Amino acid sequence: MHQFTRFSLPLCMVVDEGVFGHTDEILEDYMPGITKKKAILVTEEFLKNTYSDIVREICDDFGEAPVFTVSDADYETASALAKKISMESIGVVIGFGGGRVLDTAKYAAHISKAVYICLPTTLSNDSLASPFSVLTMEGRSRKTLPCKIPTAIIVDTEMIRKAPVSQTMSGIGDTIGKYTAVYDWAIAAKAGNARLDDFAYSIASMCCDSIMYCDEKSIQSKHFMTALSRALVMGGLAMEIAGSSRPCSGSEHLFAHAIEEYYPDIKISHGLAVALGCVGAANFQGRDDMKIIEVCKKYGLDLNPETYGMSRDMFADIWMKAPGTRPDRVSILNDTELNREWIDEIYSRMQK
Numbered sequence: 386m387h388q389f390t391r392f393s394l395p396l397c398m399v400v401d402e403g404v405f406g407h408t409d410e411i412l413e414d415y416m417p418g419i420t421k422k423k424a425i426l427v428t429e430e431f432l433k434n435t436y437s438d439i440v441r442e443i444c445d446d447f448g449e450a451p452v453f454t455v456s457d458a459d460y461e462t463a464s465a466l467a468k469k470i471s472m473e474s475i476g477v478v479i480g481f482g483g484g485r486v487l488d489t490a491k492y493a494a495h496i497s498k499a500v501y502i503c504l505p506t507t508l509s510n511d512s513l514a515s516p517f518s519v520l521t522m523e524g525r526s527r528k529t530l531p532c533k534i535p536t537a538i539i540v541d542t543e544m545i546r547k548a549p550v551s552q553t554m555s556g557i558g559d560t561i562g563k564y565t566a567v568y569d570w571a572i573a574a575k576a577g578n579a580r581l582d583d584f585a586y587s588i589a590s591m592c593c594d595s596i597m598y599c600d601e602k603s604i605q606s607k608h609f610m611t612a613l614s615r616a617l618v619m620g621g622l623a624m625e626i627a628g629s630s631r632p633c634s635g636s637e638h639l640f641a642h643a644i645e646e647y648y649p650d651i652k653i654s655h656g657l658a659v660a661l662g663c664v665g666a667a668n669f670q671g672r673d674d675m676k677i678i679e680v681c682k683k684y685g686l687d688l689n690p691e692t693y694g695m696s697r698d699m700f701a702d703i704w705m706k707a708p709g710t711r712p713d714r715v716s717i718l719n720d721t722e723l724n725r726e727w728i729d730e731i732y733s734r735m736q737k
């Protein structure tokens with residue numbers, strides 16, 4: 386370690402079949418004595434009931450740890466959980482679930498300075514190992530709050546296979562979004578709007594390549610699940626190393642944010658919105674969009690905006706509003722004359 390090091394990495398990252406049943410042994414290997422510490426398991430009601438055996442087993446292994454259920458990733462719930470952890474001197478927070486659960490558990494563990502163990506049940510986006518939590522404030526706007534990355538990440542590929550395939554597709558979309566994100570990051574750095582970190586840049590590019598050029602066609606195979614888990618975790622670590630979400634978030638994410646903010650009725654997962662944005666962003670960047678289109682076709686991601694109820698007018702409006710969602714972020718959109726004809730052309734390309 387040298388004096389300029391400013392990030393930390395998880396102690397443990399295990400990806401394998403059926404590993405949730407060995408959570409205690411795995412963690413004891415990396416952190417002897419951890420199962421003797423007071424712990425709490427954070428999940429949601431549905432998962433607690435669906436996977437009651439595994440939840441009970443983990444709780445038993447951690448000295449009959451209590452279960453805390455969340456229904457939304459909001460600031461109030463995360464704060465209440467942090468208060469409980471601090472007041473009851475709990476040392477270990479185990480997040481068992483998808484984005485909502487993990488963002489709440491991660492933030493609460495960060496505030497209360499507890500060890501955070503991440504057990505994802507889906508692979509829907511790269512927030513699982515990122516140094517940020519996205520939480521709703523007073524039922525309205527979502528805020529991205531900085532926090533500590535997990536101390537340990539255990540991915541049970543058997544569990545991920547049981548999750549809806551649409552969740553995995555969302556994870557693929559978030560990963561290929563790095564194709565345009567790193568390019569925008571370099572543009573921002575050139576314009577003096579961001580500082581480029583070589584390692585974070587390389588890691589994020591490799592995450593994208595590992596899925597874009599993956600030779601495994603079956604999305605449900607162990608091989609693909611492993612590749613996607615690694616890509617999502619490494620994406621989170623690229624953000625930790627860069628100290629910002631830049632390596633994983635460019636104009637394709639601005640498009641996704643614009644849908645979220647201006648068209649909340651459009652039902653589309655975060656990762657799919659990013660994949661749709663990635664096609665437009667690649668065109669604005671003057672780059673080949675075929676790689677994106679092909680990988681989406683290969684894994685069944687539907688890029689047609691019409692599928693999600695996005696008319697041509699809405700699609701154009703979303704792109705027009707995209708730069709304004711994060712006005713402080715320089716991207717290709719700052720140098721692009723967005724015109725209706727061009728956006729219509731992109732829309733038509735995505736319908737095929």
Ligand SMILES: [Zn+2]
Binds near residue numbers: 559633
């Ligand atoms: Zn994302």
